[in-house]
Amino acid sequence: xxxxxxxxxxxxxxxxxxxxxxxxxxxxxxxxxxxxxxxxxxxxxxxxxxxxxxxxxxxxxxxxxxxxxxxxxxxxxxxxxxxxxxxxxxxxxxxxxxxxxxxxxxxxxxxxxxxxxxxxxxxx
Numbered sequence: 001x002x003x004x005x006x007x008x009x010x011x012x013x014x015x016x017x018x019x020x021x022x023x024x025x026x027x028x029x030x031x032x033x034x035x036x037x038x039x040x041x042x043x044x045x046x047x048x049x050x051x052x053x054x055x056x057x058x059x060x061x062x063x064x065x066x067x068x069x070x071x072x073x074x075x076x077x078x079x080x081x082x083x084x085x086x087x088x089x090x091x092x093x094x095x096x097x098x099x100x101x102x103x104x105x106x107x108x109x110x111x112x113x114x115x116x117x118x119x120x121x122x123x124x
Contacts, residue, residue: 013057014041017102020113026051035084038077042102043085050097052082054119057104070101075120 018028021044030043042053056069078099086092101119105112 010055010057013104014055016104016111017053017055017113018042020102020115021053024115030085033081033085035081037080037084040078040081040085046098048095050086050091050095051100051117052078052085052097053100053102054078055102055104059106070119075099079122 014031018031021042022028026044026046028042028044031041033040033043040052041055042051044051044053054070054074082097082099083092086095086097091097098118099120101114101116103114103116105114
């Protein structure tokens with residue numbers, strides 16, 4: 001049996017997370033935004049709030065939840081990349097922003113989601 005490419009699985013998880021957030025009223029405006037410092041999986045709007053979303057995927061919870069895999073250094077990269085984006089788009093002083101995590105876990109009933117709004121702050 002051929003194993004799936006992990007990047008394909010990651011992009012599928014990001015699409016599932018994007019659809020999940022869209023159904024809940026967020027408008028995804030960027031996917032896989034890259035800066036010199038790092039990458040943000042999804043950038044969305046929740047009203048006037050800019051939402052930076054880290055998507056985590058796991059086949060099961062044997063080694064903890066996907067959200068538990070986001071360490072301090074990863075959070076710092078996300079924050080730095082978000083600041084880069086806000087400066088580039090001239091949104092730094094005008095709009096509120098937040099950092100969310102969407103965990104996607106595959107279960108017997110299909111994809112299950114855990115959405116954590118305001119998962120961490122600018123301090124990481």
